[in-house]
Amino acid sequence: xxxxxxxxxxxxxxxxxxxxxxxxxxxxxxxxxxxxxxxxxxxxxxxxxxxxxxxxxxxxxxxxxxxxxxxxxxxxxxxxxxxxxxxxxxxxxxxxxxxxxxxxxxxxxxxxxxxxxxxxxxxxxxxxxxxxxxxxxxxxxxxxxxxxxxxxxxxxxxxxxxxxxxxxxxxxxxxxxxxxxxxxxxxxxxxxxxxxxxxxxxxxxxxxxxxxxxxxxxxxxxxxxxxxxxxxxxxxxxxxxxxxxxxxxxxxxxxxxxxxxxxxxxxxxxxxxxxxxxxxxxxxxxxxxxxxxxxxxxxxxxxxxxxxxxxxxxxxxxxxxxxxxxxxxxxxxxxxxxxxxxxxxxxxxxxxxx
Numbered sequence: 385x386x387x388x389x390x391x392x393x394x395x396x397x398x399x400x401x402x403x404x405x406x407x408x409x410x411x412x413x414x415x416x417x418x419x420x421x422x423x424x425x426x427x428x429x430x431x432x433x434x435x436x437x438x439x440x441x442x443x444x445x446x447x448x449x450x451x452x453x454x455x456x457x458x459x460x461x462x463x464x465x466x467x468x469x470x471x472x473x474x475x476x477x478x479x480x481x482x483x484x485x486x487x488x489x490x491x492x493x494x495x496x497x498x499x500x501x502x503x504x505x506x507x508x509x510x511x512x513x514x515x516x517x518x519x520x521x522x523x524x525x526x527x528x529x530x531x532x533x534x535x536x537x538x539x540x541x542x543x544x545x546x547x548x549x550x551x552x553x554x555x556x557x558x559x560x561x562x563x564x565x566x567x568x569x570x571x572x573x574x575x576x577x578x579x580x581x582x583x584x585x586x587x588x589x590x591x592x593x594x595x596x597x598x599x600x601x602x603x604x605x606x607x608x609x610x611x612x613x614x615x616x617x618x619x620x621x622x623x624x625x626x627x628x629x630x631x632x633x634x635x636x637x638x639x640x641x642x643x644x645x646x647x648x649x650x651x652x653x654x655x656x657x658x659x660x661x662x663x664x665x666x667x668x669x670x671x672x673x674x675x676x677x678x679x680x681x682x683x684x685x686x687x688x689x690x691x692x693x694x695x696x697x698x699x700x701x702x703x704x705x706x707x708x709x710x711x712x713x714x715x716x717x718x719x720x721x722x723x724x725x726x727x728x729x730x731x732x733x734x735x736x737x738x
Contacts, residue, residue, distance in 0.1 A: 394421045401425030402434025409436045416442055430552075450492025457483050459494055460501060476505040478528040485530050489537035503536035504528045551582075559590060563598050567637040574633050575626075584625055588614040591632055602642035602717035609635050640717025648711040655705060662702035695729070697736040 398404070415421050416439070423443065427434050431445055451459075460483050464476060478486070478501075486504070490497035508526040554576055561569035577587055592610040599606040613632035617625035671682025686696045699706045713723040 393419075395424065396421040397424045397426070399426045400428070402427040402429040402431075406436050409439050413438055413442070451490075451494055452492075453484075453487050456487040456490050456492070456494065456497050459497060460486055463498065463501060464505075475525045476508050476528055477525045482528055482530050482533060485533045486528075489533060500533065500536045501528075504532040507532040507535060555590060558587075559594055559598075562591075562594055562633065562637045563641065565637055565641070567634040570633045570637045571630055574629065578622075578626060578629075584617050584622060584629060585614070588617060588629065588632075591629075591636060595636055597646050598641055598643055599636060599639045600642045600645040600719070601722055602640040602714065602719045604718060606636055606639045640719075642714040642716045642719050644712060644714055644719065651710045655708065655710070659702075659704065662704055665700075665703060668700060695732070697729075697733040699733075 401409070412421075412423060416423050425435065425443070431440055435443075460478065464478055486497065486501060489500050505526075505528060508528045511526065511532075554573055558570060558573035558577065561573055574587060578584060588610070592607070592614060595606040595610040609632050613628045616628035620628075666680045667682065667684040669676065669681035671677040676682065686698060688694050688696050690696075701708060711726075713719045713726060715723060
């Protein structure tokens with residue numbers, strides 16, 4: 385109506401737009417397309433997950449970064465020297481060293497900076513008793529100290545949403561740090577999650593998966609270390625549980641790496657999906673009943689323990705897949721020994737004509 389009568393455009397700002405349901409977001413589409421409103425949506429989530437694709441395709445995504453330390457320091461100084469409004473009217477001072485501590489506590493968030501500064505300024509004023517008979521405007525400025533900032537901040541604000549984009553970013557770099565054999569970074573990111581209130585079992589589950597997916601048989605003990613850490617934390621809880629967690633993280637980071645558990649399963653899955661349910665060779669089926677035996681089940685099966693070295697050259701895959709190589713061990717860590725064993729088995733098969 386404003387556009388039709390007065391030629392004025394309507395600006396629609398929706399904060400936390402990811403909280404709108406899919407139906408509610410879809411209802412905005414025709415009005416955005418028709419130009420009835422200019423939509424600005426704000427969200428702390430990844431818009432690819434929090435905003436429906438149709439609406440997102442009609443918008444320009446602008447990512448707002450955290451403020452830099454110099455920018456936060458400038459905001460703090462402005463607030464302190466402005467005597468007409470805001471914190472400046474409280475007659476406080478803050479030196480550069482304390483400003484740096486304030487900026488660190490803000491962690492890129494101007495709103496948190498102002499909140500901490502406001503409380504610290506009030507603490508500073510209370511610590512300086514007024515002179516008898518002096519007016520407030522005549523009182524000497526109170527100095528904000530490091531102790532005031534520490535008390536006002538009550539710990540550093542760690543940006544971490546258990547269900548949001550930052551959550552997945554930290555988890556991702558945590559796993560990549562272990563995969564990249566960087567124990568310093570791995571412990572740092574693990575600590576970021578724990579100190580931000582993440583459930584330690586979530587972190588430990590990622591470590592158990594990592595031990596199988598990224599270390600595997602290059603160090604068979606890695607999986608046991610990760611599982612033992614999980615059991616230890618369930619036994620002792622936090623805060624002591626961070627010790628077995630740290631022990632396990634540093635072990636996993638420095639363990640030799642192999643992803644053959646992942647590649648072997650992927651190769652087997654590809655064969656299963658492409659070839660379907662191929663029949664089990666008759667000689668490997670159980671010959672439990674007379675009918676089974678009459679159908680040839682179990683006939684011709686060679687029991688490995690009856691042969692030298694507890695091995696007999698055989699191929700246990702379905703007949704259509706015999707000769708397929710699914711598990712290809714790497715040359716990393718203990719898996720080099722497994723590669724040697726596999727090569728020896730292949731040589732015995734070749735000599736036997738299998």
